[in-house]
Amino acid sequence: xxxxFEHAEFEARQDAxxxxxxxxxxxxxxxxxxxxxxWLTGYDTFGFCFFQCLVFTRDKQLVLLTRAPDLRQxxxxxxxEDIRLWVDRGEASPVGQLKDLLDNLDLLGAKLGIEYxxxxxxxxxGRDLDEALRTFADLVDAxxxxxxxxxxxxxxxxxxxxxxxxxxxxxxxxxxxEIRPGADEGRILAAMQGAVFEGGGEYPANDxxxxxxxxxxxxxxxxxxxxxxxxxxxxxxxxxxxxxxxxALMRTVVIGDTTQRHRELYAAxxxxxxxxxxxxxxGHTFSDVFEAHAKxxxxxxxxxxxxxxxxxxLGARFAPSWMDWPMFYRGNRAEVRPNMVLFAxxxxxxxxxxxxxxxxxxYLTTEDAPTPLSRLPxxxxxxx
Amino acid sequence: xxxxFEHAEFEARQDAxxxxxxxxxxxxxxxxxxxxxxWLTGYDTFGFCFFQCLVFTRDKQLVLLTRAPDLRQxxxxxxxEDIRLWVDRGEASPVGQLKDLLDNLDLLGAKLGIEYxxxxxxxxxGRDLDEALRTFADLVDAxxxxxxxxxxxxxxxxxxxxxxxxxxxxxxxxxxxEIRPGADEGRILAAMQGAVFEGGGEYPANDxxxxxxxxxxxxxxxxxxxxxxxxxxxxxxxxxxxxxxxxALMRTVVIGDTTQRHRELYAAxxxxxxxxxxxxxxGHTFSDVFEAHAKxxxxxxxxxxxxxxxxxxLGARFAPSWMDWPMFYRGNRAEVRPNMVLFAxxxxxxxxxxxxxxxxxxYLTTEDAPTPLSRLPxxxxxxx
Numbered sequence: 001x002x003x004x005f006e007h008a009e010f011e012a013r014q015d016a017x018x019x020x021x022x023x024x025x026x027x028x029x030x031x032x033x034x035x036x037x038x039w040l041t042g043y044d045t046f047g048f049c050f051f052q053c054l055v056f057t058r059d060k061q062l063v064l065l066t067r068a069p070d071l072r073q074x075x076x077x078x079x080x081e082d083i084r085l086w087v088d089r090g091e092a093s094p095v096g097q098l099k100d101l102l103d104n105l106d107l108l109g110a111k112l113g114i115e116y117x118x119x120x121x122x123x124x125x126g127r128d129l130d131e132a133l134r135t136f137a138d139l140v141d142a143x144x145x146x147x148x149x150x151x152x153x154x155x156x157x158x159x160x161x162x163x164x165x166x167x168x169x170x171x172x173x174x175x176x177x178e179i180r181p182g183a184d185e186g187r188i189l190a191a192m193q194g195a196v197f198e199g200g201g202e203y204p205a206n207d208x209x210x211x212x213x214x215x216x217x218x219x220x221x222x223x224x225x226x227x228x229x230x231x232x233x234x235x236x237x238x239x240x241x242x243x244x245x246x247x248a249l250m251r252t253v254v255i256g257d258t259t260q261r262h263r264e265l266y267a268a269x270x271x272x273x274x275x276x277x278x279x280x281x282x283g284h285t286f287s288d289v290f291e292a293h294a295k296x297x298x299x300x301x302x303x304x305x306x307x308x309x310x311x312x313x314l315g316a317r318f319a320p321s322w323m324d325w326p327m328f329y330r331g332n333r334a335e336v337r338p339n340m341v342l343f344a345x346x347x348x349x350x351x352x353x354x355x356x357x358x359x360x361x362x363y364l365t366t367e368d369a370p371t372p373l374s375r376l377p378x379x380x381x382x383x384x
Numbered sequence: 385x386x387x388x389f390e391h392a393e394f395e396a397r398q399d400a401x402x403x404x405x406x407x408x409x410x411x412x413x414x415x416x417x418x419x420x421x422x423w424l425t426g427y428d429t430f431g432f433c434f435f436q437c438l439v440f441t442r443d444k445q446l447v448l449l450t451r452a453p454d455l456r457q458x459x460x461x462x463x464x465e466d467i468r469l470w471v472d473r474g475e476a477s478p479v480g481q482l483k484d485l486l487d488n489l490d491l492l493g494a495k496l497g498i499e500y501x502x503x504x505x506x507x508x509x510g511r512d513l514d515e516a517l518r519t520f521a522d523l524v525d526a527x528x529x530x531x532x533x534x535x536x537x538x539x540x541x542x543x544x545x546x547x548x549x550x551x552x553x554x555x556x557x558x559x560x561x562e563i564r565p566g567a568d569e570g571r572i573l574a575a576m577q578g579a580v581f582e583g584g585g586e587y588p589a590n591d592x593x594x595x596x597x598x599x600x601x602x603x604x605x606x607x608x609x610x611x612x613x614x615x616x617x618x619x620x621x622x623x624x625x626x627x628x629x630x631x632a633l634m635r636t637v638v639i640g641d642t643t644q645r646h647r648e649l650y651a652a653x654x655x656x657x658x659x660x661x662x663x664x665x666x667g668h669t670f671s672d673v674f675e676a677h678a679k680x681x682x683x684x685x686x687x688x689x690x691x692x693x694x695x696x697x698l699g700a701r702f703a704p705s706w707m708d709w710p711m712f713y714r715g716n717r718a719e720v721r722p723n724m725v726l727f728a729x730x731x732x733x734x735x736x737x738x739x740x741x742x743x744x745x746x747y748l749t750t751e752d753a754p755t756p757l758s759r760l761p762x763x764x765x766x767x768x
Binding site: 002004032044045046047048049068069070072073076077087116117118119121122123124125126127129130141143184186187189190191193194197198199200201202203206207208214215217218219220221222223224225241242243244307308309318319320321323349351 | 429460
């Protein structure tokens with residue numbers, strides 16, 4: 001049994017979910033996001049690559065419909081007791097079995113809240129679902145019901161988040177120990193991810209991002225590795241993970257002498273991050289945080305080099321991405337509240353000179369100023 | 385630029401896709417699977433966590449609609465020249481921008497083939513898409529058009545697959561060097577994944593699966609690690625990866641003396657894998673392969689302990705899973721053809737005695753008998 005929270009913690013989360021459902025008149029949730037299932041029950045799997053659904057009723061019944069390989073997985077990792085299986089049958093869809101299950105739960109004509117906005121429900125399965133349930137019940141998109149509850153962390157979650165942050169720092173230090181002229185990106189990556197695994201963490205919800213030379217300007221991972229040259233730059237965006245909770249960091253390391261352009265970009269990034277910290281607190285929205293970043297960036301003439309977002313929430317996330325809701329972009333009216341875990345990244349990529357600079361870390365919000373969860377300095381890292 | 389195939393290779397794939405489209409009367413494909421985009425153009429990203437679409441017309445125009453952070457990613461990794469961006473705007477959906485793009489391509493009233501059956505298109509985005517395009521064009525589900533072409537590998541792909549297989553063998557050897565009483569699962573995992581990274585590989589499309597003690601019976605990954613005891617078992621399901629191509633292996637390692645039950649399960653697994661090899665060749669279906677496995681398993685009284693599937697195709701896959709189409713299960717009439725890359729796994733989990741046994745490796749199909757891509761022996765691995 002690998003249950004990472006007390007039963008009382010899961011009960012509190014279920015109570016909160018049931019209350020939010022009652023507020024919206026929802027009789028049962030059809031949960032498809034692995035994040036929702038993990039948060040509500042501990043169920044930990046990548047079995048959402050196939051069709052699966054966790055039904056949660058307003059009177060707190062939990063029924064999981066999944067594929068056989070996940071029966072034992074649900075038993076070993078979650079508090080779910082009622083697990084039903086569907087079987088691969090050529091072209092047959094498991095949605096029919098879901099409908100029967102809902103019928104058995106006496107949900108004919110009920111109002112069902114559905115998580116459509118998740119990688120746990122493909123468009124194909126979503127279409128089958130709508131087709132099968134359209135005349136059976138009243139279907140409403142309730143994709144944000146659980147994520148809104150998940151966005152504010154409990155004390156027990158924050159313990160895991162702090163451990164994830166500790167592992168992120170260790171990962172950076174392990175990477176720095178390998179970074180030098182001639183070093184292979186693959187070896188740097190092995191050292192960084194290895195530090196997380198050896199510390200008891202797991203795979204991140206997306207690849208660590210590692211790119212050097214002209215690829216230091218990228219902010220996604222890709223296949224193919226290179227070796228560092230004598231004067232180089234390497235961008236690292238990575239996360240410590242613990243019990244699926246993420247704490248991310250981002251740095252661009254300069255190898256050899258820094259250029260004037262590196263220093264200019266770094267000055268803008270550092271100042272923008274300070275401006276972000278000043279508004280990352282209750283009384284401000286996620287849009288305010290983005291605007292604080294943009295204002296500094298644009299004063300430094302960085303508008304052509306910056307992105308249209310400067311970070312996001314973190315939590316217990318599954319593939320394909322650790323980016324959680326809400327995000328820092330223009331017009332996002334979500335409010336900053338205490339005990340959120342927020343990753344702010346300042347990303348600059350100057351194509352004309354081929355120069356990259358990034359600076360990012362994860363914060364725990366409070367009633368007042370946010371607490372950085374990393375003990376690493378914000379200095380521009382330079383090797384050699 | 386990180387392009388892993390010659391331009392002529394991409395042109396051949398595009399020709400094959402256009403021909404398959406013509407056969408079905410499809411004027412343009414709306415591709416949402418990252419696998420399709422990578423195969424057709426080299427585009428390598430996890431940016432499919434947000435809405436993105438690659439439009440491919442029958443006259444071989446390629447237009448990518450994506451989010452800003454992937455503009456440079458597409459330029460550095462793919463042959464796509466026409467890249468359009470959508471911007472986060474509160475509640476606004478990017479589907480409207482896709483419709484405008486299709487209109488510009490003169491596709492009003494056309495027959496559009498859509499990839500609905502992929503994690504690259506969530507149910508939410510799929511509903512928006514259907515709503516926006518219903519009166520604009522004739523929409524057909526063409527989810528299997530590209531996967532059917534991808535299932536048979538080219539010589540250039542097989543070079544990468546072989547390299548992935550070499551890294552898988554190295555990963556197992558690195559893991560075995562760490563497996564002993566008292567060893568920490570996290571350290572074993574770090575050694576295995578580290579071997580792939582150091583060899584030039586990348587993250588697998590799903591976590592390596594590692595579980596010991598009672599969790600050796602699981603066939604999914606989970607968070608939380610333990611240490612091996614003096615008499616133990618550890619199940620490892622993992623893949624070497626190279627240029628996003630996967631070659632998987634599966635073993636259960638016994639620590640200390642093997643039990644009688646381990647030996648019984650191993651005998652069944654070994655015999656079943658041999659039976660599978662005998663039919664994994666042209667003239668048989670994927671269902672035949674499953675039945676060959678099931679017949680041996682059931683003769684060994686393993687019906688309660690086996691699964692309802694015994695493997696699947698492999699290729700260049702992205703999160704959340706490396707399992708590719710077609711799969712080995714009852715009733716799957718897909719035919720085995722030469723130059724497929726197929727992973728056969730014999731998985732047994734006996735709950736009553738808490739015993740696990742697995743045996744699996746990846747094959748390249750030929751006109752005749754399949755070629756195992758691993759040089760590892762199929763012996764039951766025992767430590768100490």
